[in-house]
Amino acid sequence: MRAGVIGAGSIGGVVARALRDGSVPDAVLSGVLDPAGPPDLPVLTLDELLSTSDLVVEAAGQRALAELGPRVLAAGRDLLVVSVGALADDALLEELLAAGPGELHLSTGAIGGxxxxxxxxxxxxxxxxxxxxxxxxxxxxxxxxxxxxxxxxxxxxxxxxxxxxxxxxxxxxxxxxxxxxxxxxxxxxxxxxxxxxxxxxxxxxxxxxxxxxxxxxxxxxxxxxxQPSPVTPTSSAVVPHAVLGAIAALAQPRVVFR
Ligand SMILES: NC(=O)c1ccc[n+]([C@@H]2O[C@H](COP(=O)([O-])OP(=O)(O)OC[C@H]3O[C@@H](n4cnc5c(N)ncnc54)[C@H](O)[C@@H]3O)[C@@H](O)[C@H]2O)c1
Structure with a gap:
């Protein structure tokens, strides 16, 4: 699975580097989209990200999800959403659900149960x-x-x-x-x-x-x-690992709780 990441901050940055370093079997990093342009990661345009990814992780914030999420799904790429709070907007949720053929996945993020x-x-x-x-x-x-x-x-x-x-x-x-x-x-x-x-x-x-x-x-x-993220204390350090677990389950669905 080729995975691209929108937003390479405290969550997306950890996800992108782990993918780049091969920590998820059967998944590779295609690149990241982030205006902050982290120097150690391959930064792509949206078109490049869409043409080189099977799955796109949104870890950029609610506005970015609203702007870019429908385009990801419409391009036939699966989308894993981290900014789940944006879906409090029923209109955005309906737009994403209607936007396929890509599939919409939600990260469990900071919690369980x-x-x-x-x-x-x-x-x-x-x-x-x-x-x-x-x-x-x-x-x-x-x-x-x-x-x-x-x-x-x-x-x-x-x-x-x-x-x-x-x-x-x-x-x-x-x-x-x-x-x-x-x-x-x-x-x-x-x-x-x-x-x-x-x-x-x-x-x-x-x-x-x-x-x-x-x-x-x-x-x-x-x-x-x-534990709060050491980079962005409003986030928890475990969140990128929830994302990586979801990518692993999508890339190689062997023992997966559903
Ligand atoms: N589901 C959960 O449990 C959970 C938990 C923590 C955080 N979050 C959410 O995850 C998101 C990311 O959190 P974070 O701590 O990594 O934030 P962060 O501020 O550390 O990183 C966000 C990154 O996105 C980039 N960005 C902003 N707008 C962009 C755009 N339009 N296109 C591309 N990149 C863009 C920024 O430059 C930044 O590098 C936030 O929306 C946050 O609320 C969800």
């Missing part, structure tokens, strides 16, 4: 699905915050609940930090069933996501505590 939540939700609708994300306070400052609010966050000395509400609203408010809320909503197939909470904790060394759900199938609680 999505398979079990999907199964439980299929048995009977889940009630009270929540995902509470806690990150270091300074990494949660957003452009929509007032200067005073941003400063209060940067200098907070105790945890602060920044937002609690429907997953769609929280995903839109924290586009770099609430991809996981979108992943849970897409896994259970119901945006309105999922409440998301974002907590800023000045003392948080790790980024945590606590997912809970109740339903006929059972009662669930997943607690995930990830």
């Amino acid at each position: 999505l398979d079990l939540l999907r199964a439980a939700a299929r048995m009977a609708p889940l009630s009270r699905v929540t995902i509470e994300t806690t990150k270091r306070a300074a990494n949660l400052v957003q452009p929509w915050m007032s200067a005073a609010e941003a400063e209060r966050l940067r200098t907070a000395s105790a945890p602060v609940e920044l937002m609690r509400g429907p997953a769609r609203k929280v995903t839109a408010a924290f586009p770099k930090s609430a991809n996981v809320a979108a992943s849970v909503a897409l896994a259970v197939g119901d945006w309105d069933a999922v409440e998301a909470v974002v907590v800023a904790d000045p003392g948080a060394e790790l980024t945590s996501h606590v997912i809970t759900a109740q339903g006929t199938a059972g009662s669930y609680r997943f607690e995930i505590r990830n």
Whole structure:
């Protein structure tokens, strides 16, 4: 499998270098598309990327996914999406689903348990699905915050609940930090069933996501505590490895959980 990467930052850069260095059997790096042009990676234009890739990984952000995702799929290339939060926009999701013949895949990214939540939700609708994300306070400052609010966050000395509400609203408010809320909503197939909470904790060394759900199938609680990426602390260091696992499963589907 020839894999191209859009966005070679903290996630895409690790993915591209691992592919370049041969760490995924049966997968090779075709190149990367990134205006920042990392000097140690083969930088291609979009047309070059599309003509030399079987699979394209989007790790560039929500706007790039909206702009480029439909073109990737329309060119017949499969697309593995990391900026899952962009799919809170129903119109974009519908556009991507209609854009084939390439296939759309979503990265599990920073969290797990999505398979079990999907199964439980299929048995009977889940009630009270929540995902509470806690990150270091300074990494949660957003452009929509007032200067005073941003400063209060940067200098907070105790945890602060920044937002609690429907997953769609929280995903839109924290586009770099609430991809996981979108992943849970897409896994259970119901945006309105999922409440998301974002907590800023000045003392948080790790980024945590606590997912809970109740339903006929059972009662669930997943607690995930990830090391932040050393490059982009809004991301978790494990995310590129989730992407590489997905590429490995697509390139050589031998023992794959589905
Ligand atoms: N699904 C998850 O669990 C999860 C977890 C963490 C991050 N994310 C998302 O993954 C995405 C990437 O995160 P990151 O930490 O690697 O970000 P990053 O800022 O480190 O890297 C993004 C890279 O994309 C490049 N880029 C921006 N616009 C581009 C465009 N139009 N075309 C090509 N390249 C472009 C930038 O130059 C940069 O190098 C973000 O949207 C983030 O929200 C998802």
